[in-house]
Amino acid sequence: MADDNVTKLPICGKKKADGRPCERIVGAPGQPCYAHDPTRKDDRRRSASTAAKSKLSAEVVAIRAETRQIMEDLREGELDRGDANVLLQGCNILLRTVDQGRRQAEYDEVRTEMSELRELFEKQRKVLDYG
Ligand SMILES: [Zn+2]
Numbered sequence: 001m002a003d004d005n006v007t008k009l010p011i012c013g014k015k016k017a018d019g020r021p022c023e024r025i026v027g028a029p030g031q032p033c034y035a036h037d038p039t040r041k042d043d044r045r046r047s048a049s050t051a052a053k054s055k056l057s058a059e060v061v062a063i064r065a066e067t068r069q070i071m072e073d074l075r076e077g078e079l080d081r082g083d084a085n086v087l088l089q090g091c092n093i094l095l096r097t098v099d100q101g102r103r104q105a106e107y108d109e110v111r112t113e114m115s116e117l118r119e120l121f122e123k124q125r126k127v128l129d130y131g
Pocket of ligand 1: 013033
């Protein structure tokens with residue numbers, strides 16, 4: 001290696017989205033950082049949470065379509081006000097359930113990111129202490 005400055009901490013060096021090299025400190029030279037390591041299991045967890053989210057938004061779309069249909073049927077006299085009211089309440093309950101699911105998915109994602117940061121912090125501290 002051309003750069004044999006031993007006091008320099010090893011960095012990831014992978015290309016970032018803007019084309020500049022990534023400067024995150026890594027455990028050993030040539031090792032990718034947590035964000036650029038394709039083998040990280042957290043990435044799989046994250047895409048699982050993205051899948052959960054898109055499933056939820058598909059449900060929201062379905063509930064909205066259902067609500068529009070109820071409103072249309074009511075307007076055209078195919079439903080009476082009482083039935084429409086009950087059906088709309090049902091849609092409301094479904095929407096609330098979906099919203100709670102979405103919050104849970106977001107919470108899980110934030111928690112995963114926090115544990116990633118904590119892990120990285122521990123690694124960097126070890127590098128600084130013994131590196
Ligand atoms: Zn990196």
